[in-house]
Amino acid sequence: MMHVGLFLSFLIFGSTGGEIAITRGMKATGEPERLRPVALLRFLGKALRNGWFWAGVPLMALSFYALLVLLSWEPISFVIPASALSYVVGTFGAKYILGEEVNAARWIGVVLVCAGVALVALG
Amino acid sequence: MATEGRLRVKTLVMVCAMVVCANAGDLMLKRAMLRIGAVELSAAGLAHAFRMTVTSGTLWVGIFFLCGFMLSYMTVLSWADYSYVMPAGAFGYALLTFFAVVFLHEAVSPRRWVGVLLICVGVLLVGQTKPRTTPVAREALA
Numbered sequence: 001m002m003h004v005g006l007f008l009s010f011l012i013f014g015s016t017g018g019e020i021a022i023t024r025g026m027k028a029t030g031e032p033e034r035l036r037p038v039a040l041l042r043f044l045g046k047a048l049r050n051g052w053f054w055a056g057v058p059l060m061a062l063s064f065y066a067l068l069v070l071l072s073w074e075p076i077s078f079v080i081p082a083s084a085l086s087y088v089v090g091t092f093g094a095k096y097i098l099g100e101e102v103n104a105a106r107w108i109g110v111v112l113v114c115a116g117v118a119l120v121a122l123g
Numbered sequence: 124m125a126t127e128g129r130l131r132v133k134t135l136v137m138v139c140a141m142v143v144c145a146n147a148g149d150l151m152l153k154r155a156m157l158r159i160g161a162v163e164l165s166a167a168g169l170a171h172a173f174r175m176t177v178t179s180g181t182l183w184v185g186i187f188f189l190c191g192f193m194l195s196y197m198t199v200l201s202w203a204d205y206s207y208v209m210p211a212g213a214f215g216y217a218l219l220t221f222f223a224v225v226f227l228h229e230a231v232s233p234r235r236w237v238g239v240l241l242i243c244v245g246v247l248l249v250g251q252t253k254p255r256t257t258p259v260a261r262e263a264l265a
Contacts, residue, residue: 040194068162090205105251106210106249109244109245109247116216
């Protein structure tokens, strides 16, 4: 059970930390001029040269392997509801690390989504 | 006003691409891991699991979809808030339940319907907020 808790924290904090680092990298990269293949490839090339992107990748990889291991141990109906906590952890990160404005409507929405994902996965 | 509308439309398109790719990818991963079996937490067990995962075709199909998810996710995060995109992506869970009922004629429990309702209300609430609350750089094309 302790192993499950440990891997669940790798999953939640790895994905949230990785996504926050990647968000910071993407904001520094800037929006692509057009949503066309050439412009997207150029945008991708620029994003891949950003340090924040590469800080996020190992954290996402850790979270990915934690997900695979958890899926091999536990039913998906446990793994997905438990990982729904990352919506709340991620919103805290967005507010306090990325400086996004999280108003009451967004907070309520995030909490409802988190509870909803848990209920859907429980079946 | 037109810029705000354009921002919402392109954010919605990218979130839809994210949802489709993420769900297809997750389903493939689960299918691959079911075939591989439980991973043992030992050096030999992890090495065996690693060999099995890198040689699994189903897992690579899942990874292909997850790459599509990653590209659409990175693109949308270049202009939209993380706290806007992340909960909006959860709409996929609601969509999967609708598909299960309509196409697979699966029975869905009242608890799951309550979950779907909460997700839809949550996504609608988040959708009412501004997609972008932080300054964003315009990509230099030079």
